[in-house]
Amino acid sequence: MSEFALEVENLVKIYSARGKQPVRAVDGMSFHVPCGIIFGLLGPNGAGKSTLLRVLTTLTRPTQGTAKILGYDVVKKSIEVRKRISSVIQETAVELFLSVRDNLLTYARFQGLDKATATRRADALIADFQLGAEVDRKVQDLSGGFRRRVQVAKVFMVETPVLFLDEFSTGMDPLLKRQVMNLLRAEVEKGRTIILTTQVLSEAEELCDDILIINKGKQIARGDLNTLKLLSHGVYEVTLTFDQLPETIQTEIAALAPIRFTIEANTIDLALKTEEGRVMEIVSALTHGRRVLRVEVRGASLEDIFVELTTQQAKETA
Ligand SMILES: Nc1ncnc2c1ncn2[C@@H]1O[C@H](COP(=O)(O)OP(=O)(O)O)[C@@H](O)[C@H]1O
Numbered sequence: 001m002s003e004f005a006l007e008v009e010n011l012v013k014i015y016s017a018r019g020k021q022p023v024r025a026v027d028g029m030s031f032h033v034p035c036g037i038i039f040g041l042l043g044p045n046g047a048g049k050s051t052l053l054r055v056l057t058t059l060t061r062p063t064q065g066t067a068k069i070l071g072y073d074v075v076k077k078s079i080e081v082r083k084r085i086s087s088v089i090q091e092t093a094v095e096l097f098l099s100v101r102d103n104l105l106t107y108a109r110f111q112g113l114d115k116a117t118a119t120r121r122a123d124a125l126i127a128d129f130q131l132g133a134e135v136d137r138k139v140q141d142l143s144g145g146f147r148r149r150v151q152v153a154k155v156f157m158v159e160t161p162v163l164f165l166d167e168f169s170t171g172m173d174p175l176l177k178r179q180v181m182n183l184l185r186a187e188v189e190k191g192r193t194i195i196l197t198t199q200v201l202s203e204a205e206e207l208c209d210d211i212l213i214i215n216k217g218k219q220i221a222r223g224d225l226n227t228l229k230l231l232s233h234g235v236y237e238v239t240l241t242f243d244q245l246p247e248t249i250q251t252e253i254a255a256l257a258p259i260r261f262t263i264e265a266n267t268i269d270l271a272l273k274t275e276e277g278r279v280m281e282i283v284s285a286l287t288h289g290r291r292v293l294r295v296e297v298r299g300a301s302l303e304d305i306f307v308e309l310t311t312q313q314a315k316e317t318a
């Protein structure tokens with residue numbers, strides 16, 4: 001068996017339709033993912049996350065390049081690949097006319113599980129995903145959030161070594177999301193590899209051992225959270241709460257060319273790229289002669305890094 005869950009080499013996926021500009025949804029990606037981790041593909045809407053997942057799960061053929069799952073090529077060995085993966089993609093089917101329980105059982109039987117095991121797992125998952133009250137209802141009568149739960153619960157019915165999740169938390173409330181995150185962690189501890197996409201920075205930050213930031217079909221940064229933070233050292237977050245918001249504050253801040261800034265009531269929040277010594281000068285200039293209720297300076301968050309890296313890329317390609 002390959003030591004890598006995933007090997008991607010020069011992968012390109014171009015969508016071309018007659019009369020339309022071709023879209024380079026995946027535009028030359030190369031990366032490897034070792035087994036036994038949670039790997040996060042982080043990027044804004046339209047970055048190419050779903051397309052990449054569709055190629056990796058054999059639903060779409062790449063235009064160029066190769067991808068291998070556990071050493072098996074997604075085009076040449078697609079059947080071997082399918083035996084080893086399960087996935088929740090955005091259009092994952094749930095059988096609308098079946099009940100929640102029958103969705104889980106049917107999927108498990110389809111995947112070759114015996115009845116006793118399937119029933120046992122389904123019961124456990126119904127509890128884990130808090131589907132107890134809905135268990136006999138048809139999926140078509142459930143809200144989007146509940147349907148999503150059924151989709152995600154399904155992939156836990158089987159024990160394929162590699163799991164793909166495309167924006168799994170869409171429509172989940174924070175409590176359930178936390179529980180699912182714990183379940184994902186537990187699966188990885190058992191040795192599975194999880195490859196997930198997200199636009200939610202805090203999710204990537206909390207859940208992923210290794211993160212690849214993508215934008216416009218291209219890789220822009222790779223590493224664990226600490227590595228990503230180092231990439232963007234010199235980025236600081238400043239929060240200031242004034243007794244009264246100074247009239248000229250907007251212009252003063254704009255002059256600093258912040259990466260990001262917001263004003264809400266009497267509080268300003270900004271992220272700046274600057275030298276360490278300068279940040280305190282800036283803060284004291286902004287607060288000089290003013291009544292300030294709160295001053296906070298922090299190192300970069302993943303959000304700052306993300307904004308900085310994507311704008312760098314935009315400048316380079318402009
Ligand atoms: N079937 C398709 N045909 C044409 N363009 C597509 C198709 N699917 C996605 N795209 C385009 O490819 C780009 C990447 O989309 P997608 O992979 O869905 O990104 P993400 O999942 O990160 O939001 C976008 O510009 C999107 O409009």
Ligand SMILES: [Mg+2]
Pocket residue numbers: 049050051090166
């Ligand atoms: Mg998507």
